[in-house]
Amino acid sequence: QKEVEQDPGPLSVPEGAIVSLNCTYSNSAFQYFMWYRQYSRKGPELLMYTYSSGNKEDGRFTAQVDKSSKYISLFIRDSQPSDSATYLCAMDSGGSNYKLTFGKGTLLTVNP
Amino acid sequence: GAGVSQSPSNKVTEKGKDVELRCDPISGHTALYWYRQRLGQGLEFLIYFQGNSAPDKSGLPSDRFSAERTGESVSTLTIQRTQQEDSAVYLCASSLNPGNSPLHFGNGTRLTVT
Numbered sequence: 001q002k003e004v005e006q007d008p009g010p011l012s013v014p015e016g017a018i019v020s021l022n023c024t025y026s027n028s029a030f031q032y033f034m035w036y037r038q039y040s041r042k043g044p045e046l047l048m049y050t051y052s053s054g055n056k057e058d059g060r061f062t063a064q065v066d067k068s069s070k071y072i073s074l075f076i077r078d079s080q081p082s083d084s085a086t087y088l089c090a091m092d093s094g095g096s097n098y099k100l101t102f103g104k105g106t107l108l109t110v111n112p
Numbered sequence: 113g114a115g116v117s118q119s120p121s122n123k124v125t126e127k128g129k130d131v132e133l134r135c136d137p138i139s140g141h142t143a144l145y146w147y148r149q150r151l152g153q154g155l156e157f158l159i160y161f162q163g164n165s166a167p168d169k170s171g172l173p174s175d176r177f178s179a180e181r182t183g184e185s186v187s188t189l190t191i192q193r194t195q196q197e198d199s200a201v202y203l204c205a206s207s208l209n210p211g212n213s214p215l216h217f218g219n220g221t222r223l224t225v226t
Contacts, residue, residue, distance in 0.1 A: 004154075041219070043205075045217070049214045100145075104153060
């Protein structure tokens with residue numbers, strides 16, 4: 001079993017839809033959870049950064065972490081064509097652990 | 113600069129040649145990372161620098177790969193005797209501190225070995 005599993009998609013939705021992106025993980029030591037957005041031929045851009053369990057909201061984006069289920073989600077409300085990108089989840093255990101472990105990414109297309 | 117800068121943005125080289133990839137991190141970021149992204153794959157950790165030291169080089173795929181950092185700033189990733197399987201996007205990232213601060217990535221160097 002890989003440390004982080006992420007459905008690669010592709011996922012195609014109409015403009016205005018609510019998008020749900022998910023990752024599962026196996027390492028219970030993970031405490032820090034991130035979502036990155038990567039446009040074609042660009043580097044990953046940090047979207048959300050959360051510590052431990054709970055929800056965090058930033059504009060149209062909401063990140064959820066459920067450590068008991070080892071499951072994290074990113075919700076995008078009122079999706080826009082400009083949200084079309086690959087979304088990568090990443091996590092680490094903090095402290096002296098410096099290696100982020102990434103999912104493979106989910107390719108999202110929002111159709112106008 | 114405002115973000116992490118990498119050069120060149122694209123590099124095409126012949127099998128067997130050596131290549132050097134450069135990274136300029138965000139000013140003041142003590143930690144610097146190199147990742148590799150192959151087509152359809154997740155990001156693969158290569159090496160991490162804290163200051164000018166590399167505490168962990170375990171992600172480097174072979175002894176053909178090496179990296180250095182000077183002045184707690186610029187880093188160079190060198191691949192000797194390139195092979196076709198080295199073709200990938202090489203991403204550099206920096207963070208304020210290792211372990212509990214988010215990584216900020218450059219746009220990468222797209223390496224193609226023919």
